[in-house]
Amino acid sequence: MSYSNETDTELESTDQRTMNYGKEKVAVYRTYANPLEGVRTIPESSFDGRDNILFGLEVRVQFEGEEFLPSFSEADNSKVVATDSMKNFVLHQAGEYEGATAEGFLHFVGTEFLKTYPHVEAVKMSAKEYPFDQRMVPGDDGFEPSDLVFRVSDDESAFGEVFLERKEDDSRIKEQTSGITGIELVKVKGNSFTGYVQDEYTTLPEREDRALYISLDIFWTYSDPEDALGEEPQRYVPAEQVRDIAQVVFHEVDSNSIQDLIYQIGLRVLERYSQLESVSFEANNRTWIEVREDLEGDAKVLREPPRPTGYQQFSMDRSDLEE
Structure with a gap:
């Protein structure tokens, strides 16, 4: 024994x-x-x-x-x-x-x-x-x-x-x-970041409208892995189309956070491709910092953000569509 x-x-x-x-x-x-x-x-x-x-x-x-x-x-x-x-x-x-x-x-x-x-x-x-x-x-x-x-x-x-x-x-x-990696997008307005935790460690001001610069990697899996091979082109999901979905949703959605943005992108990807089982993201926040507030209208002068930068990871599946 x-x-x-x-x-x-x-x-x-x-x-x-x-x-x-x-x-x-x-x-x-x-x-x-x-x-x-x-x-x-x-x-x-x-x-x-x-x-x-x-x-x-x-x-x-x-x-x-x-x-x-x-x-x-x-x-x-x-x-x-x-x-x-x-x-x-x-x-x-x-x-x-x-x-x-x-x-x-x-x-x-x-x-x-x-x-x-x-x-x-x-x-x-x-x-x-x-x-x-x-x-x-x-x-x-x-x-x-x-x-x-x-x-x-x-x-x-x-x-x-x-x-x-x-x-x-x-x-x-x-x-x-x-997947598709290395997407970099900037939206000059129509982005906010408000309502987050405020405590003794908070120095970041809330922003009702900001220029948002993100880098984004998107990955997806098929319910039937054979669909990934492209032998049936109608079942294949081209990376170029997923990239285009990301930029269209970014254009259309007034997001209150990067988390909100990638969730909306994920929903759209799953809606468009019923053959997909899941979609996941890694996003990096490189939002530029406004240095002048005395310009008229939507004009801004911006600079690169200091390190460190924020990131987000998130995965979704078809149950998110049902919700």
């Missing part, structure tokens, strides 16, 4: 062990990938697809499996796939992928990893998309987007993550997350 208890304890400890390794910051670029076509349009966005003439990702690979324990505990690398090989594998598969989305590519590469290395129990693939802008060049009817020249953009980046685990002779999606 004593031996059995020790074994149970050992197994429980092993189940809770963190053990993985992989490669990150793998930059991969593909020209003339398949275009994303047939997505459903929404009132808040003009986005209806992308050409994918230039498709770039920064990829992270994570391998998991009990077979890797000897590499940590005994310096036995007989089951270790070199991370340099992982990089080369990702680069090669970029030429094999026939889909049109970041999530689809991650799923494709993760599935191929599990097929190729049977001792790997699970693989987590994540990536941020490199944004590129087509440059405007003279055409027959004025200026038009070039199909050859692109600008490396500092704009928002789409994000995807797919966690695949081995299931008998196949694999299944255990977890999935899509």
Whole structure:
């Protein structure tokens, strides 16, 4: 009996062990990938697809499996796939992928990893998309987007993550997350911050109308993770449309806090996409500080806020719509 208890304890400890390794910051670029076509349009966005003439990702690979324990505990690398090989594998598969989305590519590469290395129990693939802008060049009817020249953009980046685990002779999606990061928006009026706790530590004055500068990351999950792959474009949620929802709601809503603003954005996202299970946020408050109050009308002179800055994290699901 004593031996059995020790074994149970050992197994429980092993189940809770963190053990993985992989490669990150793998930059991969593909020209003339398949275009994303047939997505459903929404009132808040003009986005209806992308050409994918230039498709770039920064990829992270994570391998998991009990077979890797000897590499940590005994310096036995007989089951270790070199991370340099992982990089080369990702680069090669970029030429094999026939889909049109970041999530689809991650799923494709993760599935191929599990097929190729049977001792790997699970693989987590994540990536941020490199944004590129087509440059405007003279055409027959004025200026038009070039199909050859692109600008490396500092704009928002789409994000995807797919966690695949081995299931008998196949694999299944255990977890999935899509997102868009690095949204930065400024609204010059129509924002307030009032009614908060006032005590001996309060120095911030209430503001009935303020210029609001926020940075925002938005993430979402699907009820059916397969919808994230883009194989049925009508079920796919493009990051560009979620970005556009955020800026439209920011324009429309007179918010009394950033918390209120992101809640309204979340409601709109869940209303537009019935296939989504949840939406979550990380927001950062960079509200500029007014330095003059003697200007007429809505004119203001503003400066950057000092550090530290505030942040908000929040998640929602379909139950919020019912409420």
